[in-house]
Amino acid sequence: MAKRDIPEINAGSMADIAFLLLIFFLVTTTMDRDQAYKRRIPKKIDVPQPPVEIQNRNIFSILANSAGEVYIEKRDGRIQNLDDLSDKVLEFYQKNEKLTPDEALVAAANPNHPGNNYPFYTWTDEEFIKGEILKAEEDLEKTENTENVDPAIVDFKAQILSKWMDKQKALEMYGKDYLPEIDYQAHCRITVQQATTYELFTKIHSELNEAIFQLRDEASKEIFNESYGVISRRFDNDQSREDADKLSLLKLLYPDNFIEVKPKR
Amino acid sequence: MSKFKKEGKKSAPGVNTSSLPDIVFMLLFFFMVATTTKEADPTVEVKIPSGVRATDMTPYKQRSEIDFAYLGVPRNKARAAEFDMGYALFLDNVEQPAPGELYNTNSIRKWKQDKYDEKRARVKKPISEVITCVKADKGAPTGIIFDMRTELQEIEALTIAYAVRDNSNI
The missing domain is CATH 1.10.287 (Helix Hairpins)
Structure with a gap:
C-alpha cells in the first residue's frame, strides 16, 4: 500500500473551547474562604444535677448587653475598649502561672495576695x-x-x-x-442578652481566640521552636501523629474552656 | 542620502497564537482548582463581621461536610417587617416562612437531621462532629443563635461555628 499522510487535526478551535470553560469557572468561582469560630455545644443533661460550686477565682465572666456594653463580672467591671479584653484573658491565665504549688497554697489562703482572685496551677x-x-x-x-x-x-x-x-x-x-495544669474548673463564660448583636458576640470570641492563640504560641515557640499557627495549619493538611501530640500538649497547658450562657427570654 | 532608508510599506507580521491555548488552559486549571461552588444564594442579606484568629473551614473537604445556616434581613423588605427583630433564617435554599416557624416546628432540628441522613454514607463522623456554621449579619440578635443551639443540642449536633471574616495577618 502506498504511504499515506495522516491528516493533522485542526486544533484551532481548542482555544475557543478552553476559553468557554475558563469563563464558566471564572464566573462561578467564589474566592472567599470560610472562616469561623468553632465551639462545642455541651451535651444535654436529662437528669438535673445539683450545681457544682465553683470558686470565683476560676470564673472569667464576660457580660455583653443589648446596648453593646461589655462587663467583666467581679473583676474589671465595664470594658471601654474591647481590644483590651484579650489582655484581661491573658492575665487570667498567666497571673499564677509561675507560682510553685507551695506558693499557690499560701496565696490561696491569703485574701490579700494579688493572685488570690485568679485560678491556680x-x-x-x-x-x-x-x-x-x-x-x-x-x-x-x-x-x-x-x-x-x-x-x-x-x-x-x-x-x-x-x-x-x-x-x-x-x-x-x-x-x-x-x-503545669490550670485548675480544671477555670473557664471563660460569656453571657449575652437576646438582642446582643452578632458583631459584639463574635468580637468577644475573637478576643478569646486571640488570647488562647498568644498563650499557646508562646509555649509552642519555647518548647518546639515553632509557631502554633504553623503547627496547626500543617496538621490541617497532613494530620500527622507528631503534630497531633504537639497540639494536644499545648491544649493541656492552655485549655480553651468557654461556656456560653443562653439568654433568658 | 540617509543610511536608514525608508522601505516601502511592509505588512506587520502576524502574532503567533499557537501558545494561546496553553495560556488559557493554565488559567482554566487554576480556576478549576481554586473553585469552591456556592452552596446556596441566600435571600437574606448577610454582612459578616470581622475578627481575628478564626479557624479556616477549607480543610473540611470543600465545605460539603458543613451545614450552613444564614441569619439576616430578608431582601424582600415587606417580609422583613413581619419578623420581630427583622431577621430571618435561611436554611437549605428556603427562607424562614413565618416568624414563629423556627420555634413551632423545630425546623432546625429537622433540617440538621435530614442533612445528616443524606450525607451519612459519605461523612463517616457522628452527628456531634458535623459542623453547623452560622453565617449571621453583624446586627443579628444573638438570642436567635442561642435558640438554634438549644435545638441542635436536642439531636446531639454539638459542633457549631460562628462565621467571621478573618483579618489577622497570617
Missing part, C-alpha cells in the same frame, strides 16, 4: 501520672471482668485511662519534671 509529675495510670488500668480491668456491666461505664473508664496516657506523653514532650 497544679504541677503533675511523672510518678503521680504513672500511679494514676496503674490505678486506671486496674479499675478498667475490674470493670471489664464484672458481669452485665454497662458498656458506657467501660467506655468511661477507658477514657480516664487514655487521659492519663495522654498526660504522660505530654509530660515527656514538655521536657520538664512536671506538667
Whole structure:
C-alpha cells in the first residue's frame, strides 16, 4: 500500500473551547474562604444535677448587653475598649502561672495576695501520672471482668485511662519534671442578652481566640521552636501523629474552656 | 542620502497564537482548582463581621461536610417587617416562612437531621462532629443563635461555628 499522510487535526478551535470553560469557572468561582469560630455545644443533661460550686477565682465572666456594653463580672467591671479584653484573658491565665504549688497554697489562703482572685496551677509529675495510670488500668480491668456491666461505664473508664496516657506523653514532650495544669474548673463564660448583636458576640470570641492563640504560641515557640499557627495549619493538611501530640500538649497547658450562657427570654 | 532608508510599506507580521491555548488552559486549571461552588444564594442579606484568629473551614473537604445556616434581613423588605427583630433564617435554599416557624416546628432540628441522613454514607463522623456554621449579619440578635443551639443540642449536633471574616495577618 502506498504511504499515506495522516491528516493533522485542526486544533484551532481548542482555544475557543478552553476559553468557554475558563469563563464558566471564572464566573462561578467564589474566592472567599470560610472562616469561623468553632465551639462545642455541651451535651444535654436529662437528669438535673445539683450545681457544682465553683470558686470565683476560676470564673472569667464576660457580660455583653443589648446596648453593646461589655462587663467583666467581679473583676474589671465595664470594658471601654474591647481590644483590651484579650489582655484581661491573658492575665487570667498567666497571673499564677509561675507560682510553685507551695506558693499557690499560701496565696490561696491569703485574701490579700494579688493572685488570690485568679485560678491556680497544679504541677503533675511523672510518678503521680504513672500511679494514676496503674490505678486506671486496674479499675478498667475490674470493670471489664464484672458481669452485665454497662458498656458506657467501660467506655468511661477507658477514657480516664487514655487521659492519663495522654498526660504522660505530654509530660515527656514538655521536657520538664512536671506538667503545669490550670485548675480544671477555670473557664471563660460569656453571657449575652437576646438582642446582643452578632458583631459584639463574635468580637468577644475573637478576643478569646486571640488570647488562647498568644498563650499557646508562646509555649509552642519555647518548647518546639515553632509557631502554633504553623503547627496547626500543617496538621490541617497532613494530620500527622507528631503534630497531633504537639497540639494536644499545648491544649493541656492552655485549655480553651468557654461556656456560653443562653439568654433568658 | 540617509543610511536608514525608508522601505516601502511592509505588512506587520502576524502574532503567533499557537501558545494561546496553553495560556488559557493554565488559567482554566487554576480556576478549576481554586473553585469552591456556592452552596446556596441566600435571600437574606448577610454582612459578616470581622475578627481575628478564626479557624479556616477549607480543610473540611470543600465545605460539603458543613451545614450552613444564614441569619439576616430578608431582601424582600415587606417580609422583613413581619419578623420581630427583622431577621430571618435561611436554611437549605428556603427562607424562614413565618416568624414563629423556627420555634413551632423545630425546623432546625429537622433540617440538621435530614442533612445528616443524606450525607451519612459519605461523612463517616457522628452527628456531634458535623459542623453547623452560622453565617449571621453583624446586627443579628444573638438570642436567635442561642435558640438554634438549644435545638441542635436536642439531636446531639454539638459542633457549631460562628462565621467571621478573618483579618489577622497570617
